[in-house]
Amino acid sequence: MKLKTRLIIAFLTVILIPILLTATMACLFGKYQMSAIEKTYEITGMTTENLSNSVTVLSRLTEKFYHELSQMVEDNPAKMEDATFLEGFNQKLTKKKAYLLVRKGSMLIYVGTDMEEAESVIAGLPGYGDSEMEPENGLYLGGDAQALVKQVDFLYPDEKKGSAFVVMNVRGVIPEVERLYMEMLIGIIVVLILTAAVLILWIYRGVMGPLGKMQIAAQKIKEGNxxxxxxxxxxxxxxxxxxxxxxxxxxxxxxxxxxxxxxxxxxxxxxxxxxxxxxxxxxxxxxxxxxxxxxxxxxxxxxxxxxxxxxxxxxxxxxxxxxxxxxxxxxxxIPYNFNTLSVDAYFADCAEDLSLELESRGVEFGYFNYVDADVKIIADAEQVKRVVHNIVNNSMKYMDKPKGKINLRVKDVGDFVQIELEDNGRGIAAKDLPNIFDRFYRTDASRNSSKGGSGIGLSIVKKIIEEHGGKIWATSREETGTTMYFVLRKYQEVPMYE
Missing domain, CATH: 1.10.287.130 (Signal transduction histidine kinase, dimerisation/phosphotransfer (DHp) domain)
Structure with missing residues (x-):
């Protein structure tokens, strides 16, 4: 996997995995805390929506007491003037993060919390039979009050109007919801840390493994190993x-x-x-x-x-x-001097020189030219002549027949001119033939051989031919003779158009 792909995957993973895991944790922790809230505050039917809205949660917490209060004022409104009853009821509300206010006529006859805390709430209490009041869910008081008020209107035994208010401060949230938020925060941090750690480890192993190998390899190279x-x-x-x-x-x-x-x-x-x-x-x-x-x-x-x-x-x-x-x-x-040469004229001169030299050494020479008079090549005349003489001298070195014979043939083979030098010497063994153009290779193993030579003659020939864009090879039969072949590319005249 390419490093670029790894980084893209890491980027997407850092985004997606925390989101998915956070959602999963929110669901699990939410269910757990909803169960804890239902058990602790004796309510039922809690939903995730309730947890996300503190007002709704607080409303649910006092729902039981609101119904109890409604039933009580209907059955026995006189109890709303009983200080002992009101204090006991208020203590139960305190456990639910709420308190009680009781009004008779235009006077508050009971305040279940600190007067300073309740002052802003008292100032915003709705009137009797307020049309905006939602008895079940309560009325939210904003401003300094920041409270949820549930109102129960009734008549005292002396026919005076009265109201009982269940008041919940919505500035804070209940401990279970606080814990949920804290657990969520800790969970998100843990998920981010673990995700980052896993991705860093993954990228580190993917990068440091090969880097470690390359470092060891570089050290070995430095040491010459x-x-x-x-x-x-x-x-x-x-x-x-x-x-x-x-x-x-x-x-x-x-x-x-x-x-x-x-x-x-x-x-x-x-x-x-x-x-x-x-x-x-x-x-x-x-x-x-x-x-x-x-x-x-x-x-x-x-x-x-x-x-x-x-x-x-x-x-x-x-x-x-x-x-x-x-x-x-x-x-x-090698200082090459390439020129356009006529094949017919050039090899005729070579053949004449070879004929005189070989005749003086008692070797029969034959020259055969099969190319047209107008065929030309681009070559270094001196170096090609060196090639021919090196091959001939090599043939003479290993000539073992009483009547030596060397033939020079020049043939037209399409885009190339092929030169063949054939001798009737002792030939070359099949195992030696592939190596004869290697530097210092000699078919006679001992330097005590009377043939002498440096062993680089044919390697020089090969190098010169290759520098001319041609190639060289040989065929041979032991005790029969050897034929050396090399080809040179023809000179092609490009027609000029006006």
Whole structure:
């Protein structure tokens, strides 16, 4: 789950859950308090609406006493002048948060509370037979009085008008309702705290779990330990960050392994070059000593010794040139000079050079051109010639037939020109064929082989062809020969429209 989704859910939860839980608690606490009020104050039929209206609740509390008072004044109105009775009745009302007022004529003959408290109520008492009076529910007096008054009118035995008033102060609420409000407030606070705690824990675990893993991974990377795998727990923003960190770790590991491999190859190259240079240097020293010691005592011997020294020096020069070119290739510093070349003319020149060189070395050479005269390529003439000569030299190195033979074929294959160099040498084993273009790879395992070479010739060829946008591959059969193929893209002239 995405972090954004988590936050939206948390936001909605903080709003909705407290509302739902508060409503549930209000219902439960309300029922409990209604039951407590009915039991404590001996009333029935309490509803949630009663609890939400303090006037209604107070009216219900004195409902029984109002009916009792109404019945009593009807049966025995003389009791309304009995101070003992009135005091006893007032004490029962006091338990219900109310008090009694009794009026005879225009005079109050009984006040069941402190006169100062009752003063504002007395000033607002309704008259006899007031049409606005609601005997059952009472009359609400606002202003300073803030009281609910229930009035019972009657006639004293001496025929004077009288009224009994049940007065309830509505400034406060009954304890049970107060407790309900307090419980509701505490419940809301608890719900908010628990909801926030659960959501914080949920978000914390969703965030800190992946962060903890990434922190451990970062520490391992800092210490150079890249041999581990960081797996994302979810497909969210942190999961994407985990994937990015894992990609970075993998790339660092690949770079580290590549550096180790590169260092190993460099050491191998130095070792190979050192070994391959040692052979011609030893020969040069030997023949030079022979000349100095007078062993070459005839013109023929002298010429042979000098020719051998020259050939060995040429071998050294070739090795050094390969090393220099390899360094340029590895740092992408080969100075390519691309030009539009005619395939027919260019490879005809290459074939002429190869023919003279191979003829002098006793190798038969064949050239076959199957492309039209107007076919062109864009290439670096010098580097493509290097490719051809490297392949031919590699073929010569492993030529084991008494009569060597090399063929050069140029073919048109659609958008490309395909060049084939075929020899009748000893061939390459199937297990070695996929690796022949790798740097330093040699099919002969021992450096003591008389074939020599740095092992980077074909890797240079591959690099040059790839830089031309082509590709190279080979087929071979042991004891039969090898064919090297490479392709170069044709030059396509774009017609100009005015």
């Amino acid at each position: 890249l041999d581990f795998e960081l797996q994302a727990e979810a497909e969210d923003e942190l999961g994407e960050l985990c994937h990015s960190l894992e990609d970075m770790r993998q790339r660092l590991q690949d770079n580290a392994e590549e550096k180790i491999r590169f260092d190993k190859e460099n050491k191998e190259l130095i070792s190979n070059i050192s070994h391959d240079l040692k052979t011609p240097v030893t020969a040069i020293k030997g023949y030079a000593e022979g000349i100095m010691d007078g062993v070459a005592d005839t013109p023929e011997k002298m010429e042979r010794y000098i020719r051998t020294i020259y050939n060995k020096a040429s071998e050294m020069d070739t090795l050094i040139n390969e090393l220099t070119l390899y360094t340029k290739i590895d740092t992408n510093r």
